[in-house]
Amino acid sequence: MTTPLRRRQVLGLGLAGLGTAVVGPLLWDRVQHSAARAQPAGATRLGSVGGVADLELVASATPGRLPGGPATLLTYNGRSPGPLLEVNAGDQVRLLLRNDLQEPTNLHFHGLHIPPTGSGDNVFLTVPPGGSFSYEFTLAKDHPAGLFYVHPHHHGHSADQVFGGLGGALVVRGNLDRIPEVAAASESVLVLKDFASADGTAEAGMGMGMERMLGREGPLLTVNGELNPGLAIPSGGLLRLRLLNASNARIYRLALEGHRMVLIATDGGAIATPEALDELLLAPGERADVLVQGNQTPGSYRLLNLPYQRSGHMGMGQVADAPQTLATLNYAGSVAPLPLPKTLIPVAALPQPERTRRFSLAHAMGMGMGGMQHGMGGGGMGGGGMGFVINGQPFDPDRIDTRVSLSSTEDWLIVNDDVMDHPFHLHVNPFQVISRAGRPEAQRRWKDTLQVKAGEEVRIRVTFKDFTGRTVYHCHNLDHEDLGLMGVLQID
Template identity: 50%
Template sequence: MLKINRRKFIILTAASAVTTSAVGWAIAQNKKTPFNSQTSSKLHKSANGLLELDLEASLNSLNLGGKQAYLLSYNGQVPAPRLEAKPGDTVRIRFTNNLSQPTNLHYHGLHVSPAGNADNPLLNIPPKERLIYEFTIPKNHPSGTFWYHPHHHGMVAEQVFGGLAGLLIIRGELDEIPEIKAAKEEFLVLQDFGLDGNGNIQPPNHMTMMMGREGQILTVNGQINPNLSIAKGGLLRLRIVNASPSRFYRLALENHPFYLIATDGGGLDTPVELKELLLSPGERAEVLVRGEREPSQYRLWNLPYDRGGMGMMGDGMGMMGGGMGMMGNSSQRNPQVLVTVTYQGSVSRLPLPQKLIPVETLPEPKAVRGFELSMDM
């Protein structure tokens, strides 16, 4: 019997949750519409308690690192338009599926109903069909960084790897803290893509279906190594989402620590200093960066990360050799630059916030349950 510990189980489930299905790769059959990849994602904000927009899923062509690529997109944008709302707002999305596959929408991390036409992963929207999504964000909903993407069973990884992903921001108490409000805010959507010689998304093989695909092209906001700026003495607030279906991002900013202020679960009570930030697929985080170094250019690195492998041969070589293991390690062997941060200008020194959001202490458990996990083979 092959035993698995908690760490390996988490890695396995995180990867398998977004592993591509055996459904035939039908994306190339979609209509290809050109658009400008350098156009920043459009922002849709709620007004008078309503966030309302039209959203279309389709296949489009764009320039990706000097190469013509055919990616899936919402409203012709990779990443998709950014949505912003507040607790108590109603969200109404008139969705059109112009893919050749069925799809739907999921609002990752939102505390809203999974029933009806709200955040229902069981909805099936066939090609050329439309559906109006509508739900109300609870008045006590925490602020935070969330995202939306397809969640049609059997096609999630395929469509997310194709490019379908966008930010969904809930504004609230964290945004009103003076030091955070004074910080320069940037949004980073991390996506990787694998293209064939014609610029189409590479179909998965049997090994990548088991391991989870990692694309050789790493992008931030649809660009390769874009530039961000920070003022000397200032604060930079980075709101980051890992929108890659299988890749883990191990982030480090050259000569700068991160100050973690929020995670998937919302704001922290105090900033936490980190040298590195690890984001698994679908994970979000918010960090502050202080402009306290010599004015220059600094690189935001994605460091190599071993996704783990259970190994099948007892010698660390795994099923395919080379240390791949059953699930496979990352294909990345060297650090890769994601973003270049450049000092521009100066401001009076902004301090870090001392207090953030009160976090309630979890109550003592009233019941204890035990689980034994087994993977007999």
């Protein structure tokens, strides 16, 4: 997964000349853990063998280095991002999580269609400090192939732990990978994540309460833990970039100099027809799979993060006014031109909804401490009792907010009644966007995380398939989630 650095660029944030700007590779040698399992310590990639994935992730605070000095990073197996996990549809997955942190944690299998209960995608579990838990589930044989996201989801700690470095990509291989043109492409998984600088600065000049209210962004923009890694493409070649926004709150607006990005999958699902894009917006938790053709004059081209103003910033915090370089695409060699696929995988229309529900996302001032205890978590927030609510209520793990029937289909109106953007995420079942601000979506696509801008209203449709149990929906700006923007869904 990690591409050798061709050229390092230190971001224009007063960090020039501070030397190595690498998070992941530096941590490679620092892994001290040796498990009884057949995994090389410090491996960048862990996969399944013979239909069984036997995986282990150790969450710990690891000494590392960021531009500006030494820093403590939160890592899986000594790495941030954690090792790339690679499994096949139909695999039996056993994943032992060991918690070497000083606080509770757990795992969420973001985007996977697996049970939300027991040892599945159960975010109500607590793995205490020094404890461990074995997540065990089987992926259906027809589970969508795609890019998924493993990250901590312990309410009150999610944002701190993701912002500190915990998270990693999970690839499920399947039908999309067998399309000949897609199979012929070379592939890079790019985990996009911003870090606070070594002195802990997220957004300079703002109190912690305000940072958390907006959602913390860091000034160091990394790809697979590196600043400006190189990506190689031959003339005529096809490169499949699998993009994951693993940031706490940062929304990326991506563009590749001189090239269009040809979208083939959104979140965890292929689309029906490839779609050429000049730029791509990726909110936290969102993924996109794009093909890039090596059809330009050989040279170097930057993968850029274009300026994006999150709603509600009102001039506060860092909003870059110039494109920032994330990675560099370098031409090397040539091959006979590889074609783009013409069609991908049909996305069937969901049945007509049996009912429509409305979810209003907002913030609330001056909430009583009793009501906000769950929302505040361990982080504290200052700002005089400000939190976030869905339909007027902050998260309470002991309250069921929404009850649905197994196999039923519903439309959900996600209404952002706030002044901030709120990327909406539903666990376990993917959804389709029906309309945005009353305008129908051009192409059906599978989503599990969706940017909903301030003031916007989006209609999504979801069928609650296969699994009963309790799960959640929430804002994937994880500071907002920890501050209460989450609801409990019971599927009966």
